[in-house]
Amino acid sequence: MMKHYLLYILFGLVVLPACGQGLTDYYRLPDQSPQNNRLVARYGGPSIRNRWYVALDGFMRTDRAQIDNAENGLITSDLVGKPGLGVTLGWVYRERWALEAGYARMPIHTQVSINNTTPPLGFRNTDSRSSFVVRGKRLLLSTSKPWLRSGFWVSGGMWVVPGKDQPDNHYNVQGYRYQGRWEAMESFRMVTLTKTNPEMITMAELGAEYNVRLSNALDLGINVRKFWGLGNTSSTDVVYLANRTVTQQAQFQASGTGMSYGVTLRYNFSIKRSITNVLDVQGKKQRIL
Numbered sequence: 001m002m003k004h005y006l007l008y009i010l011f012g013l014v015v016l017p018a019c020g021q022g023l024t025d026y027y028r029l030p031d032q033s034p035q036n037n038r039l040v041a042r043y044g045g046p047s048i049r050n051r052w053y054v055a056l057d058g059f060m061r062t063d064r065a066q067i068d069n070a071e072n073g074l075i076t077s078d079l080v081g082k083p084g085l086g087v088t089l090g091w092v093y094r095e096r097w098a099l100e101a102g103y104a105r106m107p108i109h110t111q112v113s114i115n116n117t118t119p120p121l122g123f124r125n126t127d128s129r130s131s132f133v134v135r136g137k138r139l140l141l142s143t144s145k146p147w148l149r150s151g152f153w154v155s156g157g158m159w160v161v162p163g164k165d166q167p168d169n170h171y172n173v174q175g176y177r178y179q180g181r182w183e184a185m186e187s188f189r190m191v192t193l194t195k196t197n198p199e200m201i202t203m204a205e206l207g208a209e210y211n212v213r214l215s216n217a218l219d220l221g222i223n224v225r226k227f228w229g230l231g232n233t234s235s236t237d238v239v240y241l242a243n244r245t246v247t248q249q250a251q252f253q254a255s256g257t258g259m260s261y262g263v264t265l266r267y268n269f270s271i272k273r274s275i276t277n278v279l280d281v282q283g284k285k286q287r288i289l
Helices: 002-020 034-043 278-282
Strands: 047-063 075-077 080-093 097-105 108-114 121-127 130-142 151-161 169-177 186-196 201-213 218-229 234-242 248-254 258-274
Touching: 047 097, 047 218, 080 108, 080 130, 080 258, 108 169, 108 186, 108 234, 108 248, 121 169, 121 186, 121 234, 130 201, 151 218, 201 258
Parallel strands: none
Antiparallel strands: 047 080, 047 258, 075 108, 080 097, 097 130, 108 121, 130 151, 151 201, 169 186, 186 234, 201 218, 218 258, 234 248
């Protein structure tokens, strides 16, 4: 009797695995067919509905103070370029529109130079302030598939520069200047007074950027931006006295008007996707009545 039981058990161990081979494994994903790969290549993979990112901005910013009287070429307002850093938080909708809010440290300068002096003379006033920006962006031209995020963007934004109360800055320069090659040098004296505006000012911005996808989480952008100051952060009054000329006055106004050339590294910490329906793309989806 015991031998019969052992015979039944051995028979079951042999037959059951063979019967189970015909059952479908519902836990294993089906293999992708070549046709599916061709459809994805032609009509696209999962499209990006929206994404969030944080970015680190590095840039070279240039600005020049406005002068109301050059005193017949005696003094000039020079262009100043300084590097800067900033951080932004951004949201992108369907890889077409984007909204950014950020912070940057962007000093505003007044650079005064006196021409034809020995030695060359001048002075610079730097107004270091924290700046905050809200910027809108629009994709102008895509250079890749929509889910690859590469393309040209245009942007426009508004900067807010909080007020900063600083003591007045006095500067006194004395030296020698020549007006022509055959004229004798003359002594001169220039006195300046710089006053800082304690009130908040704003700046308008227009820009262009090319963004390229480095990986699923990282993007790299190269941008150029133009700034227009809508107020003055500081004003510098200049008085020039020389032996052979009458006393002249001029005023420099620093508003932050200038350019910016930068590189942006973005980290996408949240990406939401939606799968494209191939029948919708082909226009052959059947309607259910």
